[in-house]
Amino acid sequence: MRPRKLLALAIAPLIALPVIFSSAQDTPEADPPVAIRAFTNATIYPVSSPRIEGGTLVVQGDTILAVGPAGQVEIPDGAERIDASGKTIIPGLICTHSHIGQVAGGDSSSPIQPEVRVLDSVDVRDTSIDKARAGGVTTVNLMSGSGHLLSGQTIYLKLRKGNTIDDLSIKLPDGSLAYGVKMANGTNSIRDNGPFPGTRGKSAALVRQKFIDAQAYLKKRNEVDPEKPFERDLALETLADILEGKRTVHHHTHRHDDILTVLRLKEEFGFKVILHHVSEAWKVADEIAAAKVPCSIIFLDSPGGKLEARDFEWRNGAELEKRGVLTAFHTDDPINDSRWFLRNAAVGVRAGMSREKALEALTLAGAKMLDLEESIGSLDAGKQADFVVLSGDPFSIYTRVLETHIEGQQVFDLDDPTDRLFAEGGYGAGHNREASGCCFYR
Amino acid sequence: MFKTFLFLALAAASQAQIAVKADLLFTMTGDLKPIKNAVVLCNAEGLIEAVGPASEVKIPEGYQTLSAKVATPGIIDAHATVGLSGILNSPKHDQEQLDKSAPIQPELRAVDAYNGRDPLVKWLRDLGVTTVHTGHAPGTLISGQLMVVKTNVPSITSMKDTLIPTSAIASTIGSKALSKSPGTRSKAIAMLRAELIKAQARRLKIEAAKDDPEKEAPDANIKLDALVDILTKKTPLLINAHRHQDIASALRLREEFGFDLILDGAAEAYLLLDEIKAAKIPVIVHPTMGRPFGDMENMTFTLAAQLHKAGIPFAFQSGYETYVPKTRVVHFEAGMAAAYGLPQEAALAACTINAAKILGLADKIGSLEKGKHADLALFDGDPLETTTHTTHVIIDGELVSSSAK
Numbered sequence A: 001m002r003p004r005k006l007l008a009l010a011i012a013p014l015i016a017l018p019v020i021f022s023s024a025q026d027t028p029e030a031d032p033p034v035a036i037r038a039f040t041n042a043t044i045y046p047v048s049s050p051r052i053e054g055g056t057l058v059v060q061g062d063t064i065l066a067v068g069p070a071g072q073v074e075i076p077d078g079a080e081r082i083d084a085s086g087k088t089i090i091p092g093l094i095c096t097h098s099h100i101g102q103v104a105g106g107d108s109s110s111p112i113q114p115e116v117r118v119l120d121s122v123d124v125r126d127t128s129i130d131k132a133r134a135g136g137v138t139t140v141n142l143m144s145g146s147g148h149l150l151s152g153q154t155i156y157l158k159l160r161k162g163n164t165i166d167d168l169s170i171k172l173p174d175g176s177l178a179y180g181v182k183m184a185n186g187t188n189s190i191r192d193n194g195p196f197p198g199t200r201g202k203s204a205a206l207v208r209q210k211f212i213d214a215q216a217y218l219k220k221r222n223e224v225d226p227e228k229p230f231e232r233d234l235a236l237e238t239l240a241d242i243l244e245g246k247r248t249v250h251h252h253t254h255r256h257d258d259i260l261t262v263l264r265l266k267e268e269f270g271f272k273v274i275l276h277h278v279s280e281a282w283k284v285a286d287e288i289a290a291a292k293v294p295c296s297i298i299f300l301d302s303p304g305g306k307l308e309a310r311d312f313e314w315r316n317g318a319e320l321e322k323r324g325v326l327t328a329f330h331t332d333d334p335i336n337d338s339r340w341f342l343r344n345a346a347v348g349v350r351a352g353m354s355r356e357k358a359l360e361a362l363t364l365a366g367a368k369m370l371d372l373e374e375s376i377g378s379l380d381a382g383k384q385a386d387f388v389v390l391s392g393d394p395f396s397i398y399t400r401v402l403e404t405h406i407e408g409q410q411v412f413d414l415d416d417p418t419d420r421l422f423a424e425g426g427y428g429a430g431h432n433r434e435a436s437g438c439c440f441y442r
Numbered sequence B: 001m002f003k004t005f006l007f008l009a010l011a012a013a014s015q016a017q018i019a020v021k022a023d024l025l026f027t028m029t030g031d032l033k034p035i036k037n038a039v040v041l042c043n044a045e046g047l048i049e050a051v052g053p054a055s056e057v058k059i060p061e062g063y064q065t066l067s068a069k070v071a072t073p074g075i076i077d078a079h080a081t082v083g084l085s086g087i088l089n090s091p092k093h094d095q096e097q098l099d100k101s102a103p104i105q106p107e108l109r110a111v112d113a114y115n116g117r118d119p120l121v122k123w124l125r126d127l128g129v130t131t132v133h134t135g136h137a138p139g140t141l142i143s144g145q146l147m148v149v150k151t152n153v154p155s156i157t158s159m160k161d162t163l164i165p166t167s168a169i170a171s172t173i174g175s176k177a178l179s180k181s182p183g184t185r186s187k188a189i190a191m192l193r194a195e196l197i198k199a200q201a202r203r204l205k206i207e208a209a210k211d212d213p214e215k216e217a218p219d220a221n222i223k224l225d226a227l228v229d230i231l232t233k234k235t236p237l238l239i240n241a242h243r244h245q246d247i248a249s250a251l252r253l254r255e256e257f258g259f260d261l262i263l264d265g266a267a268e269a270y271l272l273l274d275e276i277k278a279a280k281i282p283v284i285v286h287p288t289m290g291r292p293f294g295d296m297e298n299m300t301f302t303l304a305a306q307l308h309k310a311g312i313p314f315a316f317q318s319g320y321e322t323y324v325p326k327t328r329v330v331h332f333e334a335g336m337a338a339a340y341g342l343p344q345e346a347a348l349a350a351c352t353i354n355a356a357k358i359l360g361l362a363d364k365i366g367s368l369e370k371g372k373h374a375d376l377a378l379f380d381g382d383p384l385e386t387t388t389h390t391t392h393v394i395i396d397g398e399l400v401s402s403s404a405k
Helices: A002-022 A127-134 A199-223 A234-243 A256-269 A285-290 A315-321 A343-351 A355-360 A364-369 A417-424 B008-013 B119-126 B185-211 B222-231 B244-257 B273-279 B305-311 B332-341 B344-349 B353-358
Strands: A035-042 A051-062 A063-069 A082-083 A090-093 A091-098 A137-140 A151-152 A157-159 A181-184 A249-253 A271-276 A295-297 A327-329 A387-390 A399-406 A409-413 B019-027 B035-042 B048-053 B064-073 B077-079 B129-135 B142-150 B165-170 B236-239 B260-266 B283-285 B314-315 B378-381 B390-395 B399-400
Touching: A035 B283, A063 A151, A091 A327, A091 A364, A127 A137, A127 A399, A127 A417, A127 B390, A137 A364, A137 A399, A157 B378, A199 A234, A199 A249, A199 A256, A249 A256, A256 A271, A256 A285, A285 A315, A285 B119, A295 A315, A315 A343, A315 A355, A315 B064, A327 A343, A327 A364, A343 A355, A409 A417, B019 B378, B019 B390, B064 B077, B064 B390, B077 B314, B077 B353, B119 B390, B119 B399, B129 B378, B129 B390, B142 B305, B165 B222, B185 B222, B185 B244, B236 B244, B244 B260, B244 B273, B273 B305, B283 B305, B305 B314, B305 B332, B314 B332, B332 B344
Parallel strands: A035 A082, A035 A090, A091 A137, A181 A249, A249 A271, A271 A295, A295 A327, B019 B064, B077 B129, B165 B236, B236 B260, B260 B283, B283 B314
Antiparallel strands: A035 A051, A051 A063, A090 A387, A137 A157, A151 A181, A387 A399, A399 A409, B019 B035, B035 B048, B064 B378, B129 B142, B142 B165, B378 B390, B390 B399
């Protein structure tokens, strides 16, 4: 019974292909009709606009066709109508900082390794990815760790059902993959042994020298005759992309002084940077706001656990909101399980954030940080159909994720026994989605 | 009642006896249903003077009245390491929860390590936790003792500062307790049995000497005497075990040695509900938001709901965290369990009265009844909702927090 279900899931992305390519082909009359589904009578939080009671969400193929109150949305003839009475629909959750999929970045050979790509390490079949879908997470920035000043290139993924990393990755208009670069400062990247830095001052010096090298590389790259061969340096190439604003730096930082060090680097080299974790954001919120740097923050149930998180406070979200700083939440999974991601909005509200901004911090704000706000992050006509169906109020602990949809495909269904196992846990939940005839006696 | 005021200013400001008025009062008695529009009066000795509907319990003149949407008994964390495992996570400075120099050390006392001034104790107190069962962490076969203490006690100046100085001895069966030796599960159980058999022999000698003046009592031995206390049921053995085979080992040990067993963690307990129920043992469940790795990889958020349905007594714990968050908050864990099928009252009971019962303190704490300790937590909404704030915390009739956290 279960293998057949899995087979159906594996085929699902293939079925979606004609839809994806339809716009690129010049033979519209040859296309099969694209399925249209209308979710009606739902409480809808588009995030980009106020909450809609008794709302309708119309999805055509992989795209949102319309969102609005019942009377104002036309449901095309032949559309499948799904009564979502009593349920709440929100945009797919976007986690700007996650370590699911068994990711790995740089090794212990050096503190700065821009040439290393996490995409070469991701296991798309890992249970952590199934669990993230169960938490309503549809897009992630998968990052390597904070044990390096620069541990490698991150990868932005849509958590589509897929067999390979290519099935989950996001292609930019220029054909390259969407990703950023992970950097860190403070104690995590300080080690007792060289070539790693032993102090904060040394950490900053190593990073500055590397970017100065990259400035020279970039100059050379821009001056070189495109007809002639150019000796590529994978590490400097990545840093040059950062200097050109093509890639965003996702910078782990906790303490107020470390935060200011990142702002100084940004000032000196002019790169796009997002501050991550930012435990002491409340101490330097004015400076962060003045630098116009977005923050991807974490909530923990207590401060401490490491020296740098001693002064962590729940009010970070509220203090940043007050100053107009673009703020998103992240799981840092496995630090916080992706299945609790929604809970962050409630912690934010508890500590003074508005409900609107707290929900935005799980969705649209993250999309902006990943430069994907044109296609995801809110429920608007024309955007990709990434959405989550909840059992109730998104700010209530009693609310459960019932369904997760990515580009119109359902990737999580609480009523499916295997999906439910990953959603709730239980015997076998620690192991990957099984192949046929395998594995656990439950 | 042993009152050590952490905040002299607060103490001075709260000299008046406190009356609590709650729109909804969870007394955690009887059918656990709350009373609407209720009053609790605290007497000058720090005990509850009266509880009931506002129509029946009048607030005497001169009382300081605190109002809340919801009030509950002070929250009880049935198993923590707070006060030993400090906020900075700095070994040799504030990490006193685990000594790995020997696999079996029942003689290590929690009272000798507890720091009530650690910021995490205040963190929990401000959120409504008034009592913690804290001490040595899981991680070796027997890591040491646990104690029960109120969260307003800054220092253990005498055993009387605790509610119970040695409330349990902490044991771990499973991969976390394995190292060079014991290196396997079988060896671990063999080592535990050998030590308990030594304690059995010692117990016989002690008892024989009691009855026969001719026989000499053995010299004091703090390690073996701690184990003898387990065998005589003076101290329960709290066994942290997650895998079903490790839970089964704990049950076999109890069968062989006849001690009082508290099952701790118990991630796969859902596979052995009948056996656990038949053994009539309580379970202190792992944090609902614990991480599904190692022995806990098959944990389920529905465990508490399943134990409740099976009629097995259980309580929630904050547990032990090696990293962040350095402590969990026990009623947040209860809230998450309530999202996965545990009724609200049962979730609250598992961090109040049912926790008190498992700790043997139900005559003093865990419910709001005349004569019990005046420990209360006041909230501006459902205590299990993340968005709710703890507005006031009262321990032994004294206001210890009004931080609206």
